Amino acid sequence: MFYLIENNIDLEDLDKELLNHKLIGVDTEFRRKSKEDIKLALIQINNGDEIFLIDCIAIGQYQGNCMFLKDSSVCKIFHSFREDIEAIFSWTNQELKNTFDTQLANAFLGGSFSISYQNLVEKMLDVKIDKFETRSNWVRRPLRDAQLLYAASDVEFLLDLHQKQLQELEQLGRFSWLQEELSYSKYKLECEENRKSIKSTHKLTKEQEKRFLTDFNLLVQSLSESFKINKTLVFSKKSQKELLKLILIEGTESALCNLTLWRKELLLEKLLDLIKKYNLNF
Numbered sequence: 299m300f301y302l303i304e305n306n307i308d309l310e311d312l313d314k315e316l317l318n319h320k321l322i323g324v325d326t327e328f329r330r331k332s333k334e335d336i337k338l339a340l341i342q343i344n345n346g347d348e349i350f351l352i353d354c355i356a357i358g359q360y361q362g363n364c365m366f367l368k369d370s371s372v373c374k375i376f377h378s379f380r381e382d383i384e385a386i387f388s389w390t391n392q393e394l395k396n397t398f399d400t401q402l403a404n405a406f407l408g409g410s411f412s413i414s415y416q417n418l419v420e421k422m423l424d425v426k427i428d429k430f431e432t433r434s435n436w437v438r439r440p441l442r443d444a445q446l447l448y449a450a451s452d453v454e455f456l457l458d459l460h461q462k463q464l465q466e467l468e469q470l471g472r473f474s475w476l477q478e479e480l481s482y483s484k485y486k487l488e489c490e491e492n493r494k495s496i497k498s499t500h501k502l503t504k505e506q507e508k509r510f511l512t513d514f515n516l517l518v519q520s521l522s523e524s525f526k527i528n529k530t531l532v533f534s535k536k537s538q539k540e541l542l543k544l545i546l547i548e549g550t551e552s553a554l555c556n557l558t559l560w561r562k563e564l565l566l567e568k569l570l571d572l573i574k575k576y577n578l579n580f
Contacts, residue, residue: 300349300450304356309363312343312350316366319345323456324367324374325415327436327449328385338389339436344453351449355439360390370395375456377401377415379480397480400456403463405528406472406479412530419455422462427451475560479531482558502576507542510576514538517572521564532564550579 303309316322323344330336341352341364352364366372367386374394376382378401383394404418405411416427431448441449467473502510515538522529533541544553550573554566573579 300351300446302446303350303352306357306361306363309352309357312352313363313365316343316345317369317372319366319372321346321373321375321457321460322366323453323460324376324382325449325452325456326382326385327434328381328388329435329437330381330385336385336388337437338385340449341386342449342453344456346457349450349453351446353441354389355437364390364392367394368392372396373398375400375460377418377452377456377459378412398460398464398476399480400459400463402479402531403460403467403476405531406476407463407466407470408526408528411528415452418459423455423458425455427455472560475558478558478560502542502546506576510542510572510578511535511538513572513575514542514569517565517568521568525564527564532561545573545578 303312323342325342326338327340327342328336328338338354341354343350343352354360367374367390373396375398377399379397379399383397387393400415400418401411401413404413409418409421413421416429419425419427428448428451431445434445434448436445464473467476514533515535518533518538519529521527522532541553544556547553554562554569557566
């Protein structure tokens with residue numbers, strides 16, 4: 299069961315109602331042709347009692363009736379939130395506050411870093427979800443009943459996933475790690491853009507780089523196994539290469555300042571030993 303929101307009057311009423319909730323599940327459907335060309339079609343909301351489908355195409359130009367998205371008292375629960383946030387921004391031109399990502403939480407609990415929503419629901423809740431409308435044209439109107447039902451199912455279990463994951467994260471003392479990582483994702487993207495044109499001031503031979511990265515990867519693998527955290531989340535191979543490049547550009551101290559606190563807690567001591575081994579203390 300769901301309610302379709304197709305005009306600003308109903309959206310304004312929904313916005314006021316959602317501002318009274320501490321937790322809501324959120325998903326989006328959109329069309330993306332390029333990094334910059336993105337069109338938001340639907341925002342799906344589960345407030346714990348009911349599911350709402352906000353038809354952004356029918357509503358048209360955004361008129362400020364989704365204040366719940368940037369209200370820090372309302373926790374927005376997503377699965378794999380990066381593109382959803384970009385899609386929402388393309389319509390509202392506002393950044394979200396207070397988010398939770400069930401895909402990222404799964405990685406902090408030792409699971410896959412890229413698990414799908416459908417597979418996570420089946421894994422944690424033993425429920426199978428229909429996948430047939432995944433590649434639908436969400437911009438074309440009218441939407442078919444099958445599309446609407448599929449869209450509603452994408453938020454149906456987010457609150458249940460959040461409840462189970464939050465309990466496990468708090469038991470392991472990792473909820474603050476997740477919060478830090480959610481904030482760090484945006485900061486990291488900004489830093490990557492700023493450094494694209496910067497060249498290294500120090501050099502290693504290709505063989506030295508290869509040996510350093512091999513040892514770095516073994517260190518990450520060992521720590522991920524010890525703490526039961528997904529290896530890619532701890533430090534992907536791409537991120538390992540980026541950190542080495544950053545050390546060569548800015549020096550060790552500056553490069554390591556950019557690490558999240560939870561990563562420092564896990565690997566800083568051993569990483570410093572590795573850096574010393576390869577004389578990278580610039």
